[in-house]
Amino acid sequence: MLTKTPHLFDDATKVTAGDSRWQGQTSEDYWAFVGPFGGCTAATILRALMEHPQAAGDPVAMTVNYCAPIAQGTFDLDVRLVKANRSSQHWSVELSQGGGEVSTLATAAFAERRPSWSHQQAEYPGAKAYEEALPYPTVAAPWVKQYDFRFVEGEPKRGGTGAVETYSKLWIGDRVPRRIDALSLMAISDSFFARIFHARRELVPFGTVSLTTYFHADAADLETEDITRVLGIADAKIFHKSYGDMHGELWSPGGRLLATTTQIAYFKA
Amino acid sequence: MLTKTPHLFDDATKVTAGDSRWQGQTSEDYWAFVGPFGGCTAATILRALMEHPQAAGDPVAMTVNYCAPIAQGTFDLDVRLVKANRSSQHWSVELSQGGGEVSTLATAAFAERRPSWSHQQAEYPGAKAYEEALPYPTVAAPWVKQYDFRFVEGEPKRGGTGAVETYSKLWIGDRVPRRIDALSLMAISDSFFARIFHARRELVPFGTVSLTTYFHADAADLETEDITRVLGIADAKIFHKSYGDMHGELWSPGGRLLATTTQIAYFKA
Numbered sequence: 112m113l114t115k116t117p118h119l120f121d122d123a124t125k126v127t128a129g130d131s132r133w134q135g136q137t138s139e140d141y142w143a144f145v146g147p148f149g150g151c152t153a154a155t156i157l158r159a160l161m162e163h164p165q166a167a168g169d170p171v172a173m174t175v176n177y178c179a180p181i182a183q184g185t186f187d188l189d190v191r192l193v194k195a196n197r198s199s200q201h202w203s204v205e206l207s208q209g210g211g212e213v214s215t216l217a218t219a220a221f222a223e224r225r226p227s228w229s230h231q232q233a234e235y236p237g238a239k240a241y242e243e244a245l246p247y248p249t250v251a252a253p254w255v256k257q258y259d260f261r262f263v264e265g266e267p268k269r270g271g272t273g274a275v276e277t278y279s280k281l282w283i284g285d286r287v288p289r290r291i292d293a294l295s296l297m298a299i300s301d302s303f304f305a306r307i308f309h310a311r312r313e314l315v316p317f318g319t320v321s322l323t324t325y326f327h328a329d330a331a332d333l334e335t336e337d338i339t340r341v342l343g344i345a346d347a348k349i350f351h352k353s354y355g356d357m358h359g360e361l362w363s364p365g366g367r368l369l370a371t372t373t374q375i376a377y378f379k380a
Numbered sequence: 381m382l383t384k385t386p387h388l389f390d391d392a393t394k395v396t397a398g399d400s401r402w403q404g405q406t407s408e409d410y411w412a413f414v415g416p417f418g419g420c421t422a423a424t425i426l427r428a429l430m431e432h433p434q435a436a437g438d439p440v441a442m443t444v445n446y447c448a449p450i451a452q453g454t455f456d457l458d459v460r461l462v463k464a465n466r467s468s469q470h471w472s473v474e475l476s477q478g479g480g481e482v483s484t485l486a487t488a489a490f491a492e493r494r495p496s497w498s499h500q501q502a503e504y505p506g507a508k509a510y511e512e513a514l515p516y517p518t519v520a521a522p523w524v525k526q527y528d529f530r531f532v533e534g535e536p537k538r539g540g541t542g543a544v545e546t547y548s549k550l551w552i553g554d555r556v557p558r559r560i561d562a563l564s565l566m567a568i569s570d571s572f573f574a575r576i577f578h579a580r581r582e583l584v585p586f587g588t589v590s591l592t593t594y595f596h597a598d599a600a601d602l603e604t605e606d607i608t609r610v611l612g613i614a615d616a617k618i619f620h621k622s623y624g625d626m627h628g629e630l631w632s633p634g635g636r637l638l639a640t641t642t643q644i645a646y647f648k649a
Binding site: 171172174176178179193194196199201203205212213214216218220222224225226227228229230231232233275277310311320321323325327328329332346347348349350351352353354356358360368371373375377378379380 | 440441443445447448462463465468470472474481482483485487489491493494495496497498499500501502544546579580589590592594596597598601615616617618619620621622623625627629637640642644646647648649
């Protein structure tokens with residue numbers, strides 16, 4: 112059963128007021144090692160857009176560029192509707208603190224999604240049932256505790272040798288169940304552990320530079336799905352000269368592709 | 381042998397002067413059906429960044445949001461260095477015409493790429509030699525004539541029935557050979573035919589909404605490669621409620637992954 116009390120994720124991604132200027136604040140619950148969990152920042156920005164009085168339709172694409180660390184505390188969101196067409200919108204958001212430089216730069220496209228020919232070309236990867244997979248033991252960063260990660264394949268290894276492995280398949284849901292919506296899809300798309308940790312079998316300095324997520328389900332679709340977790344797969348294609356990529360898919364347990372995501376990240380190894 | 385005279389692509393992506401305000405103009409040579417070829421627009425924006433006096437390092441990521449059609453003629457590029465760190469930069473560019481609304485909104489990350497552990501996880505797809513593949517017959521849009529497309533797999537079909545096919549593998553180079561650099565990688569990443577054309581076996585109304593490309597080779601790497609074509613692969617995962625995705629890879633003939641790309645596009649079918 113879903114919780115009726117406010118969910119930590121909704122607290123963490125809360126935004127207030129404003130026409131072009133919104134405010135949010137970092138959450139201790141979703142803190143990472145040197146700043147807020149990037150997925151939480153992305154979801155907070157998306158929430159400001161979705162709650163914006165001028166917003167129309169559903170998010171279709173969002174790109175978040177992580178320019179600089181965000182300090183604990185409040186931040187401002189400079190929200191701008193760059194261009195509105197009949198059935199789509201393009202938004203730009205700049206996150207800053209205390210009137211300082213931009214630390215996160217995001218763009219998003221919204222659209223009123225109309226019925227069309229519909230076809231899922233990608234194949235549902237399939238997995239053993241969530242109940243049969245083991246919860247991933249909590250690790251140090253607070254934000255990880257807010258999720259229920261259950262690896263089906265490609266659990267991170269520590270040490271040892273062998274072929275480089277970067278593929279993971281896992282169930283992901285909020286630790287306290289919360290219905291999957293565009294906000295949680297946005298956050299979860301940044302919740303895969305860094306591929307370089309998998310590849311190197313150790314934690315190394317790492318930071319996402321740019322993250323892009325496409326939404327393949329609108330609010331009505333997600334309401335119909337009515338789920339609290341997704342099956343996520345993630346993999347990497349290359350690590351070179353201090354930057355590596357990741358691409359991932361978020362699936363409903365019923366086999367529907369809800370979102371695709373990709374990111375490029377800095378690493379030191 | 382490479383041409384010594386100015387290449388059409390360099391003409392088409394030419395930009396002039398300015399600190400925050402640059403100018404460019406559409407090219408008849410790279411015209412598409414209702415506006416300039418999106419890859420040419422993306423490359424023109426990238427050129428303004430790469431030629432900017434404050435630019436440092438190589439492009440790592442670029443996202444281009446196509447907000448509205450661009451009319452034939454000149455356009456302004458409002459270029460802004462949003463945030464510079466020690467070894468990376470985040471840029472924002474807005475393209476507009478005649479002081480009007482923004483028609484293209486782009487963000488880009490640049491970085492000075494340092495030596496690191498290097499590993500290519502993705503496997504080179506392989507293909508028959510370029511010389512053994514047949515040039516794709518020129519189609520109506522002028523921009524297509526600027527490229528030499530040679531399909532190895534997944535050539536577009538017209539009519540007929542059967543399983544939905546969206547995968548393509550093809551050699552792509554400038555019709556007049558030009559050494560592959562970041563600019564041409566950016567343009568080529570938007571040169572794959574719309575996946576919906578492949579899926580439906582017909583041309584339907586289509587427009588890219590957002591395009592993201594990651595660069596996995598810097599200028600020095602590309603100089604070493606010294607190539608005039610890439611092996612491209614592209615596929616789609618889903619078409620739903622008027623929007624569909626595409627993801628692709630651009631490989632050097634020697635088997636090196638140079639760029640990955642993804643886009644989400646509107647279609648009517």
